[in-house]
Every structure is written in C-alpha cells, then in structure tokens.
Amino acid sequence: xxxxxKQQINQWYHAYSQDLFQYIFYLIRxxxxxxxxxQDTFLKAYxxxxxxxxxxxxxxxxxxxxxxxxxxxxxxxxxxxxxxxxPANQNSDNTPEKHLxxxxxxxxxxxxxxxxxxxxxxxxxxxxIKDFTVSETAEILGWKEQKVRVTLSRAIQxxxxxxxxxxxxxxxx
Amino acid sequence: MKHYDDSLxxxxxxxxxEVNLTEDEKENILDSIHYNINHKHMKSNNIFNKPFxxxxxxxxxxxxxxxxxxxxxxSDIGTSNLQVTGKYNINSDEYTKEERIQLxxxxxxxxxxxxxxxxxxxxxxxxxVGIMNRFDIGxxxxxxxxxxxxxxxxxxxxxxxDVQVFIESAGGDLPLSLKAFYYREDERQLYFFVNTGEAVxxxxxxxxxxxxxxxxxxxxxxxxxxxxxxxxxxxxxNLGPYDQDFHSSPVDRKFWRYDVEPNKGDPYTKYxxxxxxxxxxxxxxxxxxxxxxxxxxxxxxxxxxxxETSQSVRQYHMSEGARLTEAIxxxxxxxxxxxxxxxxxxxxxxxxxxxxxxYDTQQFLSVDELHAQTYDQTLNKAVSTFKNYRPGDTIYxxxxxxxxxxxxxxxxxxFVLSEDTSMEFAGDLREQYNEGDRLRLRFKVIPQxxxxxxxTYDYAYHFYxxxxxxxxxxxxVE
Numbered sequence: 001x002x003x004x005x006k007q008q009i010n011q012w013y014h015a016y017s018q019d020l021f022q023y024i025f026y027l028i029r030x031x032x033x034x035x036x037x038x039q040d041t042f043l044k045a046y047x048x049x050x051x052x053x054x055x056x057x058x059x060x061x062x063x064x065x066x067x068x069x070x071x072x073x074x075x076x077x078x079x080x081x082x083x084x085x086x087p088a089n090q091n092s093d094n095t096p097e098k099h100l101x102x103x104x105x106x107x108x109x110x111x112x113x114x115x116x117x118x119x120x121x122x123x124x125x126x127x128x129i130k131d132f133t134v135s136e137t138a139e140i141l142g143w144k145e146q147k148v149r150v151t152l153s154r155a156i157q158x159x160x161x162x163x164x165x166x167x168x169x170x171x172x173x
Numbered sequence: 174m175k176h177y178d179d180s181l182x183x184x185x186x187x188x189x190x191e192v193n194l195t196e197d198e199k200e201n202i203l204d205s206i207h208y209n210i211n212h213k214h215m216k217s218n219n220i221f222n223k224p225f226x227x228x229x230x231x232x233x234x235x236x237x238x239x240x241x242x243x244x245x246x247x248s249d250i251g252t253s254n255l256q257v258t259g260k261y262n263i264n265s266d267e268y269t270k271e272e273r274i275q276l277x278x279x280x281x282x283x284x285x286x287x288x289x290x291x292x293x294x295x296x297x298x299x300x301x302v303g304i305m306n307r308f309d310i311g312x313x314x315x316x317x318x319x320x321x322x323x324x325x326x327x328x329x330x331x332x333x334x335d336v337q338v339f340i341e342s343a344g345g346d347l348p349l350s351l352k353a354f355y356y357r358e359d360e361r362q363l364y365f366f367v368n369t370g371e372a373v374x375x376x377x378x379x380x381x382x383x384x385x386x387x388x389x390x391x392x393x394x395x396x397x398x399x400x401x402x403x404x405x406x407x408x409x410x411n412l413g414p415y416d417q418d419f420h421s422s423p424v425d426r427k428f429w430r431y432d433v434e435p436n437k438g439d440p441y442t443k444y445x446x447x448x449x450x451x452x453x454x455x456x457x458x459x460x461x462x463x464x465x466x467x468x469x470x471x472x473x474x475x476x477x478x479x480x481e482t483s484q485s486v487r488q489y490h491m492s493e494g495a496r497l498t499e500a501i502x503x504x505x506x507x508x509x510x511x512x513x514x515x516x517x518x519x520x521x522x523x524x525x526x527x528x529x530x531x532y533d534t535q536q537f538l539s540v541d542e543l544h545a546q547t548y549d550q551t552l553n554k555a556v557s558t559f560k561n562y563r564p565g566d567t568i569y570x571x572x573x574x575x576x577x578x579x580x581x582x583x584x585x586x587x588f589v590l591s592e593d594t595s596m597e598f599a600g601d602l603r604e605q606y607n608e609g610d611r612l613r614l615r616f617k618v619i620p621q622x623x624x625x626x627x628x629t630y631d632y633a634y635h636f637y638x639x640x641x642x643x644x645x646x647x648x649x650v651e
Contacts, residue, residue, distance in 0.1 A: 038194075067516065067518075070509075110188060113188075128182060142516065143494040159181070
C-alpha cells in the first residue's frame with residue numbers, strides 16, 4: 001500500500017469530490033450512478049498516482065472523471081453513446097425532481113442542457129457551470145483553446161435555441 | 174412565450190448549486206474507496222492474468238498469419254514482370270540521365286503504354302489495388318534490389334541507378350499513376366516526381382526517408398513537421414509520395430497511406446485499405462501512416478507501428494483540437510485517444526485482431542449482437558472498434574419492434590427495440606410499421622480516425638452531423 005498516495009487521495013477527495021460529482025451528474029443525470037462513477041474516478045486516480053506529475057490536480061481529476069463517465073456510457077448505453085445523446089434515464093427513482101430542488105426556470109435549463117450534443121454539453125458544464133477557465137477546459141477536453149471558445153459560443157446559441165423551442169427566453173447572457 | 178430577466182450565465186451557475194452530495198453520501202463513498210484500495214492486491218493474483226492471455230493470443234495470431242501467408246503463396250505464383258514498350262527506349266545509351274528524367278516526366282497517365290516510352294522489364298511489387306511495377310532505369314546488368322516498394326536511395330545517390338520508376342496499373346495497359354525518384358548530383362539532393370493523373374508533384378525529399386530507418390523518420394515528421402490543415406503539396410513535400418490513396422464514400426473523405434515494410438524478408442502481400450493491425454503486430458509491416466483529407470486540407474494523421482522496445486503496437490494520432498495523442502496496444506485498460514471531438518477508449522489487441530477471424534458479415538445482427546460487436550471482452554467495456562467489421566463493411570441488422578412512439582413536435586418516429594435501445598427516423602411511420610414487425614436495416618461502417626481503428630456507423634454518424642433524424646429509406650434492406 002502506498003501511504004502517500006492514499007493520503008493524497010484523501011486530501012483530493014475532500015477538496016474536489018463535490019465538484020467532480022456535480023460534473024459527472026451533469027454528464028449522465030443519474031444521481032446514484034454519478035456516485036459510483038465518483039468512486040471509480042478516485043480509484044483510477046489512485047492507480048495512476050505514480051505516473052501523475054502533480055501539476056494541476058483538479059484538471060487531472062476532471063479528465064479522469066470524464067473518461068470514466070464516457071466509458072460508462074459506452075458500456076451501458078452504446079447506442080446513446082454512438083448517437084451522441086444522453087442515455088434515457090429509465091429509473092424513476094433517479095429523476096432530477098427527487099434529488100434536485102429545481103425552480104421552474106432551472107428545470108427548463110436542466111432539460112434543455114440534456115438535449116444538446118455531447119461536445120456542447122461538455123463545454124457548457126465545464127465553462128459555465130463548473131467555472132473552469134478556457135485553458136483549464138481545453139486541457140480537460142484535450143482541445144485547443146480556440147476550439148473551446150468557438151464550441152462554447154455555438155453551444156450557448158444551441159442552448160438558447162433549445163430553450164426557445166421549449167417556449168422560454170431569457171434576457172441576456 | 175415565458176420570459177426570464179435573469180442572465181443565462183447566472184441561471185447556469187445556480188444549477189450547479191442544486192446538485193450536491195450529502196455529508197453521509199460523501200463519507201460512504203470515501204469508505205468505499207478505502208475498502209477498494211485496501212483490497213486491490215487480491216484482484217491481481219489470478220493465473221489468467223493479462224500478460225498470460227496476451228501471450229497466448231499473440232501465439233494464436235502469429236500461427237494464423239503464418240498459415241494465411243502459406244495459403245497465399247499460390248496466388249503469388251505466376252505473376253510475371255511487366256514489359257513496358259513504346260517509341261523511346263529509355264534504357265538505350267543514346268539518352269543521358271537528364272533526358273531520361275524528362276522522358277519520364279512526359280509519360281502520360283491514362284494513355285496506352287505502347288505509345289509511350291520503353292521502360293523495359295519491370296519488377297512486380299505486391300500492391301493492394303491493381304498492379305505496381307518498378308523499373309530500374311540506368312541500372313547495370315548486375316543490379317539487384319529486393320522485391321519491395323522501398324526506394325533504393327543509396328543506388329540513386331552513388332550512380333548505380335539513374336531513375337527508379339514505379340507505375341501502378343489496373344492490370345491492363347493503362348497506367349493509373351507514376352512516381353519516379355532520382356538524385357541531382359549538383360545539388361546533392363534526392364528528388365521525386367509524382368503524376369497521379371489528377372496532379373503532378375516534384376520536390377526534393379529527405380533521403381533518410383528511404384533509408385533503413387524509414388519508419389522512425391516518418392514518425393519524426395509526423396510529430397514535428399506535420400500540421401492539421403496542411404495542403405496536399407505540403408504533406409507530400411514532407412512525407413514523399415504515398416503508397417496508396419483511397420476514398421471512403423460515407424464520410425466523403427480521401428485517404429493516403431504510406432507503408433513501411435521490413436528491409437529484409439519476403440514482401441508483404443496482404444493489404445487492407447485501412448490499417449492492417451495484425452500485419453504490424455506480427456512484423457510483416459513496420460509501420461503504416463495515414464492522412465485523412467477534407468478536400469485539399471489534411472484533417473488528421475495517424476501512424477501505427479511496432480515498437481521494438483515495448484514489443485507492442487503503438488499509435489500516434491493527430492487531429493484538430495488534439496495535436497498528438499498516443500496509444501499503446503497492450504491489452505491494458507484506461508487508455509484513451511483523442512480524435513477530433515471524440516475521445517475513444519483504446520481497444521485490446523485481442524479485440525482488434527479478431528477482425529482477422531473468419532466471420533460471415535452478410536448475417537443479420539440483433540440489437541444484442543450489434544452491441545456485442547463493440548464490447549471488448551478483454552477490457553470488459555464497450556469500445557469504438559467493431560470486432561468483425563472494418564471501415565467500408567456493411568452491417569446487416571434485424572430486430573423486432575417492441576413499441577412505436579411518434580414525437581409530434583420533432584415529427585420523428587422512435588422504434589423501441591429493447592429495454593435500452595431505440596432508433597428514430599424522420600416522419601410519422603406509424604402507418605407503415607406495427608409493433609411486432611421485424612425491422613431490417615443496413616449500416617455502413619465508417620472511419621473516424623485516419624487509420625480506421627476507431628469507427629462508427631452511418632446511422633450514428635448522421636446524428637453527429639445533423640440535428641435531425643435520418644430517413645429510414647436510407648437504411649432499409651429491401
């Protein structure tokens with residue numbers, strides 16, 4: 001057992017588990033599954049601890065979380081994955097209403113976000129919900145910064161379009 | 174229309190605050206992490222460990238290829254060297270080297286050889302499409318060079334050869350393309366000339382690309398010289414003429430492929446358009462480099478090669494947004510490669526080489542069988558590589574419709590095919606289909622990475638490309 005690794009996993013867990021959970025949740029919209037994937041994220045981080053260069057821990061953990069989540073979607077919802085959509089949440093116990101006290105406005109946003117293609121959802125969650133910088137987002141997604149900017153702009157337009165389609169509009173960005 | 178005064182940014186931030194783990198949940202997860210870490214060592218002491226399985230499968234793959242190669246020997250027997258005749262006998266002493274080069278440059282693609290220059294007797298070279306012949310112009314009687322596609326840069330440099338010409342044909346008299354290599358003593362520089370019928374390129378080229386370490390130099394070029402967005406001229410200046418070009422119609426992209434064969438041994442005779450992973454894993458090829466074109470702009474690059482040090486196949490891939498990502502094919506989990514907008518899990522060697530096994534691609538697959546095609550049993554997860562289908566193949570699919578849902582707002586029909594699988598198509602199809610009907614579709618496997626290792630199928634690709642459901646007629650099997 002690597003004592004130092006275990007100690008660091010503990011520290012990282014206390015520092016980032018809530019953020020990572022929120023990120024995973026918005027990728028799959030399943031509270032219980034997001035908890036399992038959060039656990040997998042830290043187990044993967046433990047296994048990869050020796051090869052981690054100790055720079056930008058938060059970005060590194062988010063990258064692992066993203067890969068773990070994508071693997072899960074591929075494994076359990078291959079068609080959803082191939083179709084670049086969110087898996088349908090068939091378990092009524094896991095509907096957002098159970099875990100989220102969302103206002104009407106937030107619910108609309110929540111559903112509109114779920115209708116976007118994966119790359120749009122990715123960049124909105126990281127930039128606008130998780131508040132990562134362009135450079136941090138680029139590192140997590142493995143994109144160039146320019147691509148993050150362009151995709152975010154398109155994603156916001158698509159989100160607005162989606163909200164409009166559902167009959168809502170907002171004042172400004 | 175409802176209206177909100179709050180900004181979208183603020184609403185998104187608030188959304189974040191609504192999703193939280195309770196303190197109890199946090200503690201439970203941390204306990205579970207500790208438990209799993211403490212019991213980690215118990216999992217690895219299994220006699221069926223990954224290196225063991227890999228070793229056994231490698232032996233099986235090697236045996237399979239040895240047998241395949243032996244079976245192929247017959248088809249190779251009887252291929253005769255081509256004699257190209259024409260008005261000008263380029264090998265006669267009346268021509269200087271410069272005149273020979275000029276005559277070759279005037280060689281017309283698509284014109285009957287008999288009307289052109291006499292190149293003499295060619296050497297047939299194994300080639301994936303059509304026939305490739307090599308002509309050693311200006312060589313003395315004792316000149317010998319292996320039956321491979323590699324260029325004899327050394328002989329061109331020391332005067333043992335004036336020009337080395339490669340002509341590709343469909344088997345008849347009409348040449349499809351020509352490439353020639355020569356050395357300019359005054360500049361001390363190797364040159365190449367290529368006429369593809371569509372374009373002509375002539376550039377100096379780094380002679381190291383045609384030496385013993387061609388694979389290493391190609392890799393260096395890929396890592397340090399090539400950029401996404403380069404033109405065909407820029408790429409060909411860096412890498413030299415390609416060995417094969419082909420088109421993938423579902424994605425409407427052209428591909429170039431460079432093959433690096435071992436310097437010794439028999440020439441490799443079994444080619445696929447996209448990567449021959451098993452050929453590389455079994456040292457029948459050292460490397461294959463691919464360029465994927467979107468018009469005249471390089472969209473992505475890939476190099477797949479055998480790494481002697483790690484005794485494994487490696488892959489470099491470069492695409493927009495993912496400068497250079499690397500994978501090692503070693504049956505280990507947790508590797509991902511970036512290709513454009515996507516991150517793909519690297520499949521196991523076992524999974525990807527199963528494409529070599531005999532398989533009836535004409536059979537109809539059920540939903541479960543379709544899912545099983547992308548399920549990597551070694552890694553125990555879904556990947557983006559089909560077990561038995563390569564890019565360009567057609568997957569035939571048949572499943573019973575369990576229920577039909579019409580979405581009026583989007584004017585699309587969803588066919589529920591299993592508990593977690595449904596497919597949707599444009600329009601209201603409730604009149605044409607009923608629950609219990611068998612849906613028979615065909616999907617085309619399309620390449621996502623430049624080398625064709627990571628794929629999807631046209632139905633899924635449609636959703637990525639368009640924001641609307643596809644027409645069912647595009648996939649129906651009559």
